Amino acid sequence: MPAIDFKIIKKDRGCAARSGSLTTPHGTIDTPVFMPVGTQATVKAMTPEEMREIRAQIILANTYHLYIRPGHELVARLGGLHEFMHWDGPILTDSGGFQVFSLGELRKISEEGVRFQSHLDGSSHFISPERAIAIQEALGGDIIMCFDECPPYPAEYDYVRRSAELTGRWARRCKEAKRRDDQALFGIVQGGMYRDLRERSAQELCALEFDGYALGGLSVGEEKRLMYEVMEYCAPLLPEDKPRYVMGIGAPEDLIEGINSGVDMFDCVMPTRNARNGMLFTTTGRINIKNAGYAEDRSPIDEECACYVCKNYSRAYLRHLYRAGEILASRLNTWHNLHYYLSLMTGARKAIAEDRFTQFRREFYAKKQSLGDED
Amino acid sequence: MPAIDFKIIKKDRGCAARSGSLTTPHGTIDTPVFMPVGTQATVKAMTPEEMREIRAQIILANTYHLYIRPGHELVARLGGLHEFMHWDGPILTDSGGFQVFSLGELRKISEEGVRFQSHLDGSSHFISPERAIAIQEALGGDIIMCFDECPPYPAEYDYVRRSAELTGRWARRCKEAKRRDDQALFGIVQGGMYRDLRERSAQELCALEFDGYALGGLSVGEEKRLMYEVMEYCAPLLPEDKPRYVMGIGAPEDLIEGINSGVDMFDCVMPTRNARNGMLFTTTGRINIKNAGYAEDRSPIDEECACYVCKNYSRAYLRHLYRAGEILASRLNTWHNLHYYLSLMTGARKAIAEDRFTQFRREFYAKKQSLGDED
Numbered sequence: 001m002p003a004i005d006f007k008i009i010k011k012d013r014g015c016a017a018r019s020g021s022l023t024t025p026h027g028t029i030d031t032p033v034f035m036p037v038g039t040q041a042t043v044k045a046m047t048p049e050e051m052r053e054i055r056a057q058i059i060l061a062n063t064y065h066l067y068i069r070p071g072h073e074l075v076a077r078l079g080g081l082h083e084f085m086h087w088d089g090p091i092l093t094d095s096g097g098f099q100v101f102s103l104g105e106l107r108k109i110s111e112e113g114v115r116f117q118s119h120l121d122g123s124s125h126f127i128s129p130e131r132a133i134a135i136q137e138a139l140g141g142d143i144i145m146c147f148d149e150c151p152p153y154p155a156e157y158d159y160v161r162r163s164a165e166l167t168g169r170w171a172r173r174c175k176e177a178k179r180r181d182d183q184a185l186f187g188i189v190q191g192g193m194y195r196d197l198r199e200r201s202a203q204e205l206c207a208l209e210f211d212g213y214a215l216g217g218l219s220v221g222e223e224k225r226l227m228y229e230v231m232e233y234c235a236p237l238l239p240e241d242k243p244r245y246v247m248g249i250g251a252p253e254d255l256i257e258g259i260n261s262g263v264d265m266f267d268c269v270m271p272t273r274n275a276r277n278g279m280l281f282t283t284t285g286r287i288n289i290k291n292a293g294y295a296e297d298r299s300p301i302d303e304e305c306a307c308y309v310c311k312n313y314s315r316a317y318l319r320h321l322y323r324a325g326e327i328l329a330s331r332l333n334t335w336h337n338l339h340y341y342l343s344l345m346t347g348a349r350k351a352i353a354e355d356r357f358t359q360f361r362r363e364f365y366a367k368k369q370s371l372g373d374e375d
Numbered sequence: 376m377p378a379i380d381f382k383i384i385k386k387d388r389g390c391a392a393r394s395g396s397l398t399t400p401h402g403t404i405d406t407p408v409f410m411p412v413g414t415q416a417t418v419k420a421m422t423p424e425e426m427r428e429i430r431a432q433i434i435l436a437n438t439y440h441l442y443i444r445p446g447h448e449l450v451a452r453l454g455g456l457h458e459f460m461h462w463d464g465p466i467l468t469d470s471g472g473f474q475v476f477s478l479g480e481l482r483k484i485s486e487e488g489v490r491f492q493s494h495l496d497g498s499s500h501f502i503s504p505e506r507a508i509a510i511q512e513a514l515g516g517d518i519i520m521c522f523d524e525c526p527p528y529p530a531e532y533d534y535v536r537r538s539a540e541l542t543g544r545w546a547r548r549c550k551e552a553k554r555r556d557d558q559a560l561f562g563i564v565q566g567g568m569y570r571d572l573r574e575r576s577a578q579e580l581c582a583l584e585f586d587g588y589a590l591g592g593l594s595v596g597e598e599k600r601l602m603y604e605v606m607e608y609c610a611p612l613l614p615e616d617k618p619r620y621v622m623g624i625g626a627p628e629d630l631i632e633g634i635n636s637g638v639d640m641f642d643c644v645m646p647t648r649n650a651r652n653g654m655l656f657t658t659t660g661r662i663n664i665k666n667a668g669y670a671e672d673r674s675p676i677d678e679e680c681a682c683y684v685c686k687n688y689s690r691a692y693l694r695h696l697y698r699a700g701e702i703l704a705s706r707l708n709t710w711h712n713l714h715y716y717l718s719l720m721t722g723a724r725k726a727i728a729e730d731r732f733t734q735f736r737r738e739f740y741a742k743k744q745s746l747g748d749e750d
Binding site: 314320331 | 415417419444445449452453459460670673691692701702703706
């Protein structure tokens with residue numbers, strides 16, 4: 001029996017958007033879903049109870065970071081990630097591939113795997129597809145990812161081709177290495193911005209029959225138009241009855257475009273990281289709470305928002321906290337931004353259920369433009 | 376009608392400890408009470424709801440810091456501190472005296488007041504007793520403090536004498552400057568470690584008839600033995616029917632000694648600041664969560680503690696969060712430490728009610744010694 005069960009609940013009649021239900025060993029997720037990032041076994045500045053309160057359904061944890069510190073074996077001895085971090089909902093772990101490839105000079109790729117140096121202490125490590133699976137099995141997430149190579153952008157056709165082929169061979173090794181049957185394994189389609197390479201990669205991955213499929217190698221510096229194009233032609237290449245996940249994106253509009261193309265899952269550090277830098281999402285555009293114009297502004301971040309922060313705090317106070325470097329600034333800003341993302345997903349699911357995602361998408365852009373984004 | 380009402384509920388038969396009830400415009404406080412410090416209009420890392428959950432009864436805010444940023448007039452225009460920071464319970468503001476005197480080279484004292492430079496931008500400011508009251512009236516705390524001079528330790532007898540006399544004259548000016556009748560004003564007894572100067576200062580202050588009395592100038596580098604001695608001989612110099620407050624102390628044992636001498640109110644950054652440095656209070660002594668010995672420790676910080684942190688997280692996870700520099704480390708450590716302090720006060724009040732504070736104090740030390748404090 002597979003570790004997860006995915007059911008399409010509704011397909012929007014006006015576009016490729018779809019809503020579904022993804023059952024994992026730690027609970028059922030409504031899709032499309034945004035997965036907040038808990039890099040080091042904590043969604044920065046939030047408790048698990050707060051994540052529940054804002055209706056987070058699944059959390060993503062970073063294999064690379066947890067492998068480096070505190071170490072996957074330690075996490076396993078302490079009962080696995082769920083118990084370690086006091087989160088009993090679903091968890092997805094990435095494979096560590098993206099972080100390892102981001103190390104640049106500090107890593108060396110071979111057929112066997114990747115040798116790299118820890119960003120913390122320079123110590124030398126080696127991760128192969130087999131090891132990436134073993135690490136993720138020790139961490140114990142509900143969904144684990146194949147170890148892939150994520151090429152940079154821009155990159156030559158030949159480089160991307162060889163890279164996607166390597167990712168394909170590694171995907172097969174990942175599948176063979178997998179031991180636990182209470183975890184789902186997703187394959188990752190690569191191929192950069194080259195349509196034929198994406199098609200070939202998708203075909204290869206699909207032949208291996210994974211529990212779900214991701215698009216990797218997006219949001220690596222390419223123009224948004226290109227990213228949207230890749231999502232649009234890639235989504236239909238993936239099996240309709242399996243969850244589709246675009247890794248590492250994105251801005252709210254990127255999620256809207258992904259959903260419009262038939263994508264079910266997203267993750268991104270944007271809402272949490274930007275929060276800590278004072279950038280807040282609102283239904284009418286982004287604001288920067290640092291701006292002097294908010295010094296005496298008694299209104300909430302977003303008049304339309306029903307979150308704890310918007311119910312209880314003024315922009316003036318949030319600006320003060322931010323300028324004073326207070327931890328509460330990061331907490332409240334993160335709370336609001338995650339609530340914004342999760343509410344956007346709730347709205348999208350509702351719109352799909354009512355066959356009006358196209359209208360929802362149009363309204364999203366119309367509203368957003370009414371203010372425009374601040375620096 | 377005075378802004379606050381203080382009633383002694385019980386005097387312990389075995390020592391000078393007493394429990395009482397202090398009614399302010401924003402609620403009633405059970406004494407002895409520990410006041411968590413919310414320097415910049417937030418108790419670092421905590422929300423007001425969490426402060427309620429751990430049963431904080433009153434919060435202290437720092438006049439100097441709020442005067443410098445965001446400015447008392449801005450806070451007043453935004454409805455005062457309670458509304459600004461979303462805390463509808465009692466607030467005490469200090470006078471700014473202690474912070475100003477801590478500026479060292481950056482300040483110059485005269486009969487009229489103190490000229491000083493902002494620690495943020497070097498801008499020049501002048502605070503007189505009248506101005507300290509005006510600033511605190513703008514902030515809008517329930518209890519405000521006289522502007523005093525806090526001499527360093529050690530200091531020559533003559534310096535401390537002149538300083539205490541100045542504090543006395545400033546106290547009179549503060550009382551005369553006060554306009555709002557919904558705020559209580561406390562006088563501050565100075566006199567360093569010189570008993571006759573403390574006695575004279577107490578006499579002078581009492582003659583001015585304040586709503587409560589504080590001992591200032593303690594925990595400035597003197598030995599604990601000396602601090603305890605000053606509390607012991609000063610408390611009886613103050614009116615029995617008014618609240619007694621020792622400013623800026625201290626460690627748990629300092630609170631126990633203060634209560635034993637008949638003190639009702641305390642404040643200190645120790646539980647919050649130490650939390651952010653990984654130092655945690657337990658019933659059997661202090662631990663440092665950084666220590667390698669906790670790497671795989673599945674037990675809570677304190678087996679006897681019933682707080683949210685001890686119910687849900689292991690020492691191993693807290694150590695991981697601390698090492699990873701996660702905001703959640705500061706949050707959970709602060710939560711536990713404040714809970715420890717507030718529970719200690721609850722225990723003290725209960726012991727006083729049952730005439731067994733002496734026993735409570737003895738047990739506190741016996742338990743604490745069983746482990747000893749870690750570095």
